[in-house]
């Protein structure tokens with residue numbers, strides 16, 4: 380099986396020669412930037428540099444998929460947010476939120492031409508042309524609740540979600556539309572799989588009730604509107620909402636190692652849900668501060684626990700050592 | 716009075732679906748009289764609109780400091796407990812803190828001066844880091860316990876923290892960092908503070924930070940959970956040094 384067939388089969392729950400290894404969230408590191416001659420901040424803003432750096436996921440790390448972008452600000456920027464650059468070492472973040480609760484936000488007709496979106500699409504085209512026949516290309520978008528949060532700021536988003544939920548609905552509708560339009564443009568440019576990061580719906584931030592009433596319905600709408608397989612990623616301990624997430628209908632769920640995987644799979648099978656889980660490696664404790672030996676043990680445990688694909692559980696810190704990342708792929712190959 | 720209180724808790728549960736959301740014991744605090752009880756419940760429920768009218772009315776009969784201590788702060792302490800046991804989520808903590816602060820402001824207006832604070836604490840989130848939710852909880856709990864918080868916000872340069880310590884002379888300074896790339900600022904702050912002879916406890920917490928890292932530099936005390944902050948501040952007010960705090964809370 381080549382990487383493409385392996386990932387697509389695993390996403391459908393079909394048999395594979397070995398579990399695919401991917402990195403659902405950002406995984407560029409300083410070592411890759413030096414080696415590939417493509418570094419932040421240019422690689423956040425220029426399609427050619429973005430593609431060159433993303434290529435490292437395949438050529439240097441040996442993953443079954445590559446991924447763009449490296450930050451989570453393209454939608455917010457195109458919807459009017461002011462973005463703060465973080466130079467060579469960090470990722471851009473939202474500096475000024477464009478709206479306040481009570482505003483009636485509008486979807487701009489030229490959304491796909493705004494900000495750095497044309498460059499992001501260009502990066503996907505370059506990847507498709509160069510390695511698209513060998514490896515899966517993941518296009519990353521940001522989930523509806525998270526884009527909405529970036530539009531109004533987190534404090535007001537949380538306050539209003541709890542007290543006057545109807546007032547966040549216009550932002551959720553806009554955010555869902557923006558993400559889905561971007562996702563389908565990424566697919567048209569050559570992306571095989573869309574990863575939806577909806578990190579603001581972590582239970583570190585919202586309650587299960589808010590997840591169910593304000594996040595899940597828009598995620599569901601988004602997945603059904605995207606013309607490709609989808610992976611949802613949410614951070615943190617999600618035991619209380621795992622089946623709710625599955626019922627929104629992504630192709631697979633990416634989680635951090637703090638989630639009780641066995642419990643989730645048990646609950647899925649009780650409800651007749653067949654949903655591949657992706658993850659297994661702790662990006663901070665193991666990949667950043669651990670050793671290859673610790674990575675190896677964690678990967679072995681992840682395979683035993685029932686992960687269908689192995690991946691870092693969230694964004695990889697850019698200073699993580701290359702040898703730790705390589706140990707993920709090596710372990711899975713050896714186990715086979 | 717007691718009976719009234721209990722029937723009100725039932726309403727709270729129904730309204731916010733707390734019974735099904737949390738695994739905890741629910742709301743347990745009770746106040747001394749009916750007015751205080753209502754104000755306390757407003758804080759617990761994060762009722763930022765209703766609380767002003769209730770505090771205004773109570774101020775015609777009660778001493779402002781009684782309202783602050785026996786209703787506003789008491790309510791926030793209950794919120795702190797509900798957060799600790801996992802019954803409350805972040806939105807409720809933010810709203811409760813809003814309600815408490817709005818109430819305190821009214822009482823202070825009536826007194827014509829700020830309430831007497833137990834001490835000053837400077838809080839910040841590390842330079843380059845916008846993960847400030849942990850800091851916000853720390854701020855809310857410190858205020859709920861009668862400390863004056865100088866909130867420097869997120870993405871704060873080392874210089875700004877050092878200057879704030881010089882200017883405000885706090886009993887303690889805190890830092891929050893959730894990224895491996897940003898937590899390194901703490902060591903720089905520690906060096907600058909000790910070089911300037913400002914040897915106060917520097918309590919550092921946040922997802923990325925470990926006890927091992929924080930206790931590797933001078934002044935550093937590791938804060939695992941925001942609910943430790945008021946106790947640490949109390950120790951600092953009572954003359955506890957950073958070494959003593961580290962001894963007590965770490966290791």
Ligand code: B12
Nearest residue numbers: 693694845846847849889891894895920921922938940941
């Ligand atoms: C919410 C979140 C965000 C939000 C932040 C919103 C906000 N205003 O804070 C947004 C979406 C903006 C965001 C952005 C990013 N994030 Co982020 N985010 C998270 C997430 C999901 C939760 C963090 C959180 O708020 N937890 C809840 C709070 C309450 O916890 P806490 O701060 O740790 O505080 C607790 C304790 O630590 C303690 N505490 C904290 N401070 C103090 C102080 C004292 C004195 C005491 C006593 C106690 C104490 O008390 C609190 C509990 O009571 C985590 C994943 C996770 N599960 O942790 C990632 C995470 C922190 N993010 C991460 C990353 C990489 C990013 C981005 C770079 C992503 C990207 N690729 O664009 C950007 C960075 C932007 C920037 N420059 O900072 C990584 C960091 C990796 C690392 N360690 O280096 C994490 C760990 C995810 C991962 N990859 O594993 N993120």
